[in-house]
Amino acid sequence: MKKTTHPTTREQTSRDLETFPPPMSSSRVAVIGAGAAGLVAARELRREGHAPVVFERAAGVGGTWRYDDAASADPLGAGGVHGSLYASLRTNLPRECMGFLDFPFVADEGSVDPRRFPGHQEVLGYLEAFARRFDLLRLVRLQTEVVGVRRSCDEAGAAGWSVSYCSRKLAGAGSDLEGEQSEVFDAVVVCNGHFAEPRLADIAGIGGWPGKQMHSHSYRVPDPFHGQVVVIIGYNPSGMDISRDIAGVAKEVHVAIRSAPAEMQSATAHANLWLHPMIEFAEEDGSVVFRDGSRVKADAIVHCTGYKYRFPFLEEEDGIVSVDDARVGPLYKHVFPPHLAPHISFIGLPFKSILFPVFRLQSNWVAGALSGRIELPSPEEMMLDVTAFYSNMEVRGWPKKFTHNLGVEAWTFEYEDWLSEQCGLKKMEEWRRVIYAAGRARVSVRPESYRDEWDDNQLLAQAHLDLSKYISDVTSSMATYDVASVDLSSLRAHAIKEIR
Template identity: 60%
Template sequence: MDMASSSLQRLAMMPVQVSRSSRNVAVIGAGAAGLVAARELRREGHKVVVYEQGQKVGGTWIYDPNAESDPLGLDPSRAIVQSSLYDSLRTNLPREVMGFRDYPFVAKEGKGRDPRRFPGHREVFLYLEDFARDFEILEFVRFETEVLHVGMEEGKWIVKSRKRAGADGDDPLIDSDEVYDGVVICNGHFTEPRIAEIPGIDSWPGKQMHSHNYRVPDPFRDQVVVLIGSSSSGADISRDIARVAKEVHIAVRSITNETIGKQPGYENIWLHSMIKGAHGDGTVVFQDGSSVLPDVVLHCTGYKYHFPFLDTHDIVTVDDNRVGPLYKHVFPPLLAPWLSFIGLPWKVIPLPMFEFQSKWVAGVLSGRIVLPLPKEMMEDVENFYSKLEAAGWPKRYTHNMADYQFEYNDWLATECGCSVSEEWRKQMYEATGRSKQARPETYRDLWEDQNLISQANEDFPQYKLR
C-alpha cells in the first residue's frame, strides 16, 4: 500500500466533524416515547415543546377507569379515552429489561410503589413521572393541549393546537398556530381499535366490545364470553374474566387440533379456531365446527395507527396498518429529517427502543448524524417491503419487529455512536419468553434467570443523571 492510499484509508476511518444546529422541535405526546424524545432533543441542543392533551405525562400508562360510550370504539363522535389499561394489568416483561437504558427501572420505596419484578401498571406510570421530573421535562410540556393540525407551509411545520384556559371544563378554549423546524410524532397506537370481521355479525343480537374498553371482569359475571385474539392482553383478559364468567371461549387464528377444547387447569375456558360466522339466533360458529350461544363477543384484536391531525398531502399514509413509506420505521424519505415517528414498532421492548430512535432523530436534526439521500432511503424502504411480501408477511405486520428488534436497536446504536444493547438484556428477554410459554400463570412470580438479574444490577450503578 502506498503512502497516498494509506492516508486516504486513515482519513476514511476518522469521524466526520459536522457542525451542529439547534432546531425548534414540536413533540406530539407526553407518553414514554414523547418524554425520551424530548430529553434526547434537549441533550442535542434543540428547543422543544411537548404537546399533551391530558393532564399528566405517561400516555397509555395512565389508568382511566372510564370506558368510551361506544364499547367497540367505532363511533367517530365518541368521547375518546386514551388509555387501554385494565385494572389487573401487570407488565409481561421484568423491570430490569423494561427501563430506559440510562434510567434503570429499579424498585423504589414509598407509598403506592410496587416493588415486584413484574409490577402493576401504576408502577410504570410512577417511573415515567420520576423520569420526567428528574430530567426536568415537565416545564416543556403543554398539558390539556390538543393538536388539531400538523402541516408544512413554506418549508416550516405549522402546529395548530387548542388549550383550555384553566382546569374547569367550562373554561374558554385558546387556539394557537406555531411554527417549528421539525415535528416528532409520539402519540402512541393503543387508542383506535381494530375490529375483527365476522360474517353475519350485523344480525347477531348480543353485545360486542373491544379490549380498549375493558377495565374489570365484574360486568361479565355468569356470562358466556367469546374472546377473539391470543395476544398478551387477550391471554390476561381471558383469565381475568374466567374468574367470574360462566364460560370463556377464545378464538384464535393460529391453532392446532391438539390445543382445541377445554384448557388444562381451567373448568370454564375453551380454545377454538377462528369464528366462521355469527347468526341471528344468537349462536357463534367456529371454523372447527363447534358453536356457542354467547352473551358478549370481546375483540382483543389490536389497534390502528391513527394520526388524525397530520397532513402530509399523502406523502405519508396508513395502509392496512402500514405507516409509510418510512426509512427504518422513523423518517419519511421525502420529509426527512423534519418529520419523524417514535414508537411505531410492536412486539418489542418499547422503552429502550424509543430511546435509540430518539437519539437518532435528535442527532440527525442537529446535523451530527447524516441520513442517506431521499432516493437511497426510498430504495431501502422498497427493498424492505419486497422482503416482507416475499415472506408472505401481510402489510398490517410491517411494524412487527418480534424477530429482529435487537438487530434494529444495535443498528440505531451504531448510527448514534453509542453502545449496543447489553447481552444480559437480550438473554433476559428470551428467558422471559420461554418462561411465559412454559408457565403462563406463574412466570411473573417465579423465574430462573437470577444470574442475569445480577448482571443487570451490576450495570445499573454506572448510570447517572446527565
Template identity: 55%
Template sequence: MQHSRRVAVIGAGGAGLISARELSREGHQVVVFERNNQIGGVWVYSPEIESDPLGLDPNRTRIHSSLYKSLRTNIPRELMGVRDFPFVPREGEDRDPRRFPSHKEVLKYLEDFANEFGICKLVRFRTEVVFAGMEKLGEWRVEFRCENGDVDYDIFDAVVVCVGNFSQPRIAEIPGWPGEQVHSHNYRDPEPFRGKVVVLIGYASSGGDISQELIGVAKEIHIACRSAKTEPLDEESIISNVSFHPMIESVRKDGTVVFQDGCIVSADVILHCTGYKYNFPFLETNGTVTVDDNRVGPLFKHVFPPALAPGLSFVGLPFKVVPFVISQLQSNWIAGVLSNRIALPSKEEMLADVKAFYEELEALGKPKHRTHKLGGYMPAYCNWLAATCGCPPYEEWRKEMFVATDVNRMVNLESYRDDWHDDELIHQAYEEFSKYTTNEISQNHSN
C-alpha cells in the same frame, strides 16, 4: 457544524418524554404537546370506558387509556427502563417492587424520569394538537386547541410524533352479530362478564391476561385465535369452561357463533382482543405518509418518511418490542440528524431501503399490518440504531432475557410474572445498572 432546532413533540407518554430528553440533550428547543393534564400517556389508568365499547362510533366519548385494573407488565422491569435510568425498585409509599410491576408503578417510573431530567417544564398540558403540516420548506405549522377551547398555532423546524398506538381499537369484522361486543380497550375488570358465555378473539398479550381473569367469573370462555390451539398453553390452567377454536366462520341472528372447526356456541358477548390501529388525525402530509392496513409508510427504519425527513419523524411505532429502549435509540437518532451530527442517506437511498424491506416482508408472507412488528428482529434493529448514533450496542443479557421471558410466558401463562428462572441474567442486568444508580438494590432485585 451542529445546529439547534425548534422541535414539537406530540404526546407526553413514554415515547414523548424520552424524545424530549434526547432532543434537549442535543441542544434543541423542545415543546411537548399533551392533551391531558398529566404525563404518562397510555400508562395513566382511567376506570371510565367509552360510550361505544367497540370503538366504532366517531362521536363516542374518547378515553385514551387502554389499561385494565389488574394490568402488570408482561416484560420484566430490567428490560423496561431507559438504559441510563434503570427501572429499579424504589422505596416509598405505594411503590411496587415486583419484577413485573403494576401499571401504577410504570407511571411512577415515568414521573421519576420526567422529574430527574426536568421534562415537565417543556410540556404544554391540556393542549391538543389538531393540525400538523408543512407551512413551507423547512417550517412546520402546529395548530393546537388550548384548555379554553381557542385554537392557536406555532411554527417549528421539525415535528416528532409520539402519540402511541394503543387507543384506536382494531376489530374483527363480524357482520350480523346481534349481541354485545366490546374491545379490550374498554375492558377494566371481569365483573361485567360474570355468568356470561364469552367469545374472546385473540390470544396475544391482552387476550391471554383477560382470559385468565375471566376464569371463574364467566360461565364459558371460547377463545378464537389464528394459531388454532386446542388447549391453553399453561397446562395447569385447563378449566372445563375454557375452549380454544380457530377463527369465527359466521354468526347467526339468534346469537350463536360458528367457528371454523364447526363448533357452534350460543354466546352472550364477543370480546375483541385484536389490537389497535395507528391513527394520526392531526397530521397533514398531502398523502406522502399513509396508514394502509396498519402500515405507516413509507418510513425509513420505522422513523423517517424519506420525502419529509428530517422535518417529520415518528417514535414508538414498532411493537412486540421493549418500547422505552427503542424510543431512546430512535429519538437519539432523530436528535442527531436534526443537529447535523448524524447524516441521513439520500431520499432515493431511503426509499430504496423501504422498498426492499416491504419486498422482504412480502416474500416471507407477512401481511401489511405486521410491518412494524419486530419481535426477534428487535436486537438487530437496536444495534443498527446504536451503531448509527454512536451508542453502545444492545446488551446480550437484554436479548436473552427477552427470549427467556417470552418462552416462560408461553409455557406458564398464569404465573410467569412471579416464577422465573433467569437469575444469572438478572445479575448481569444489575451489574449494568450499577453504572447509573447508587440505589441499594442488590437485596431487592430478585424479589
C-alpha cells in the same frame, strides 16, 4: 402508599452521570405526545441542543400508561377516551429489561408495586420519575391537543411546520377545548402512540347477532360479565389477561385464537375457560360458531384484536405518510419519511421488542439528524431502502401488518444494533436481550404463571451489576451468583430456540 415527589435513589444517582454535548445546529421542535416515546424524545432533543415543546392532550404525562376508570361511550370505539388499560394489567416484561438504558426501572423507595412484573401504576410512576429527573415537565403543555400539522414557509421562504392545537387548560376547568391556535416549528416529532384506535375482528353474521360486543380498549374490570358466557377474540397478552380476569366471574369463557386446532390445548388451567380456533360466523339466536364446527351460545364478545395506527392531525396534509393495513409509510427505518427527513419523524411505531430502549435510540437518531451530528442518506437512497424492505417482506410472505414488527421470526435485535451504531451509542446489553427472549418464550409456555415464576436469577445478577452505575443500592442477592460464569450467548440461543 403515597408516591414520593422527592428524588429517589435512582433519580439522584443518575443525575450525577448526565452529560450534555455542545449544541451544533439547534431547532425548535414540536413533540406530539408525552408518553414514554414523547418524554425520551424531549430529553434527547434537549440534550442535543434543540428546544422541544411537548403537546399532551391528557392532564398528565405517561401516555397509554395513565389509567382511566372511564370507558368509551362506544364499547367498540375510542369514543374520546385515550386510556386503554384494564385495572388488573401488569407488565408482560420484567422491569429490569423494560426500562430506559440509563434510567433503570427498579423497585426503590418510591415504588407502589415492587414486583418484578408490576402493575400499570408502577410504570406510570417510573415515567413520572423520568420526567422529574430530567426536568421535562416544564416542556410539556398538558391538556393541549394537536389538531393539525401542515408544512409552511415564513416571509423569508424558510420552511417550517405549522402546528395547530386546542387547549382545555387555557379554556378553564370543565370547559370545552378553546379555539384553535397555531405556532410554527422547525421540526415535528410524532409520538402519539398506537393504542387508541381499536381494530375489530370481521365476523360473518355479526350484524344480526343479539349479544353485546366490546373492544379491550373499553375493558376495565370483569364485573359486568358475572355469570355470562363470554367469547374472547385474540390471544396476545391482553387476550390472555382479560380471558383469565373474566373467567373469575363468568359462567364460561371461550377464546378464539389463530393457532390451528392441532397446535393448541382446548382446555386451560381454568375449569371454565376453553381455547378454540377462530370464529367462522355468528347467528341470530346468539350462537357463535368456530371454524372446527363447535359452537356456543354467548352473551358477549370481547375483541382483543389490537389497534390501528392513526394520525388525525396529519389527515389534511397529503404526502407525509399513509396507513395501509398497519403499515405506516413510506418510512425509512420506521422513523423518517424520505422526502421530508429529518424535519418530521415518527417515534414508537415498532412493536414486539423492548420498546422503551428502542424509543430512546430512535429519539437520539432524530435529535442527531436534526443537529447535523448524524448524516442521513439522500431522500432517493432512503426511498430505495424502503422499497427493498417492502420487497423483502413480500418475498418472505409477511403481510403488511408485520411492517413494524421487530420480532416476526425471532429476536435478533438487528434494528436496535443498527440504531446504536448510527448514534454512536453502546449496544443493548446482552443480558437484557436474553431476559427478553426467555421471557417471551415463557409467556406461551406458562401463560398462567410466567409473571410470578422464573428461573433466570443468574441473569438478574448481571443486570444488577450493569445497572449499579445508575443506582447506589444493588440488591444483596447479586452476591449469591458467580456472574463471570454465566454464558449469556448460550442462554440467549436457548431462549430463541424455545420461541421457534
